[in-house]
Amino acid sequence: MRTLSKVLSDTTAEFPKRNAIIAENDSLTYEQLNARVDRVARGLIELGVAKEDKVGLWMPNVPEWIVAYFAVARIGAVVVPMNTRYKPHEVQYILENSEATTLFMVDTFVGIDYREMIADVRGQLPLLKNIVVAGEKGANMHSFSEVESLGASAIDDDRLAQREATCDPQDNVFILYTSGTTGNPKGAMLSHHNIAENAKQVTGVLHTTEKDVFLLAVPFFHCFGCVMGIMGSITWGASIVPMTIFKAKEALALVEKEHVSVLYGVPTMFVLELEEYRKGKEDGSNYDVSSLRTGIMAGAPCPVEVMKGVLEELHCNVSIAYGLTEASPVITMTRFDDSIERRVETVGRALPGIEVKISDDDRQPVAANETGELSCRGYNVMLGYYEMPDKTAAAIDKDGWLYSGDLATMDEE
Numbered sequence: 001m002r003t004l005s006k007v008l009s010d011t012t013a014e015f016p017k018r019n020a021i022i023a024e025n026d027s028l029t030y031e032q033l034n035a036r037v038d039r040v041a042r043g044l045i046e047l048g049v050a051k052e053d054k055v056g057l058w059m060p061n062v063p064e065w066i067v068a069y070f071a072v073a074r075i076g077a078v079v080v081p082m083n084t085r086y087k088p089h090e091v092q093y094i095l096e097n098s099e100a101t102t103l104f105m106v107d108t109f110v111g112i113d114y115r116e117m118i119a120d121v122r123g124q125l126p127l128l129k130n131i132v133v134a135g136e137k138g139a140n141m142h143s144f145s146e147v148e149s150l151g152a153s154a155i156d157d158d159r160l161a162q163r164e165a166t167c168d169p170q171d172n173v174f175i176l177y178t179s180g181t182t183g184n185p186k187g188a189m190l191s192h193h194n195i196a197e198n199a200k201q202v203t204g205v206l207h208t209t210e211k212d213v214f215l216l217a218v219p220f221f222h223c224f225g226c227v228m229g230i231m232g233s234i235t236w237g238a239s240i241v242p243m244t245i246f247k248a249k250e251a252l253a254l255v256e257k258e259h260v261s262v263l264y265g266v267p268t269m270f271v272l273e274l275e276e277y278r279k280g281k282e283d284g285s286n287y288d289v290s291s292l293r294t295g296i297m298a299g300a301p302c303p304v305e306v307m308k309g310v311l312e313e314l315h316c317n318v319s320i321a322y323g324l325t326e327a328s329p330v331i332t333m334t335r336f337d338d339s340i341e342r343r344v345e346t347v348g349r350a351l352p353g354i355e356v357k358i359s360d361d362d363r364q365p366v367a368a369n370e371t372g373e374l375s376c377r378g379y380n381v382m383l384g385y386y387e388m389p390d391k392t393a394a395a396i397d398k399d400g401w402l403y404s405g406d407l408a409t410m411d412e413e
Contacts, residue, residue: 001169001197003169007235011237019239041071058082069226076163103131119139170192174189175189188385199235215243215251265297266299267297268300270310307343322348324406332348358408373406
């Protein structure tokens, strides 16, 4: 079992000079990433961020997201990822409910001024002491570079090492809010081990190595981006190419330019990439996608013609994954040797160390091929919902089974 910080340290020791992040203005080797994480972690300690303090991350897919993510984890604080499309009342709810003391954010994104939005609700958030801005800061805010400089000046301070030594892999490191269809979102608490082990297993199914390059256009504030993407890549010493806004044309250009080998997305993203690739074939602006090897498609069923196109034209041997935030998130995946039919008609088999059960309304197991509610049990089950013991008890039974609310059938395989 490892903490998230230990995963990054171990990978840095093994592949110090490999690119961890490949971004237009901010590429970082593992050595550079780890050093920046250290500086920001020390800067947070200087700002008074304590162990178990909640820290919001309200940024698109930028390198600072990754730096802040590991810095918060390294000092034993808790990351609260936030949707970049939140309205002010949603921002207020998440920060209030999670009792966040600190917030990392960008200055603007897609024409929206985040500084104005936070200024509107800050008066209702007495616990929110620190706001750290990647970009131009507003009144009573710190810039990201200031916090990093603060950490650089505390380089001889051994408080970081002491703090990191108190972190346990079973500690809560993440509160990820699931957008409930009814009522307010619930904060699913995930441990270091939940995330580190699930990320390792998911990318293990993809046969990931340090030679891989991941294109991540799926949002970092979602498990797809931060667990399967960031953690999955960093586990093996692979490289991350972040995209702040998905556009198929730009995605294929990045695949060609950065020799991307691993592509993530929901089916719609793959549909748009296929259309763009075919268009390029017709108009002569051919995209070289020969570096593509594999990827993950999740979030919705995949039509068979899309799967065929991805496999045969993009030569991208994708896996279908199923899960939910409360399961850290992946429960089942298809494997490379599954037929096209198995990939589009099923969500594969359970990952190692995860049991799956299909049960009736009384939570009793049903026979093979009968429909019931899917539940799972194993290392991946969340610690619970933050400050919601009743909701936690309704989702996880006394034997440790997490009930998904999704209907499924299970065959002999």
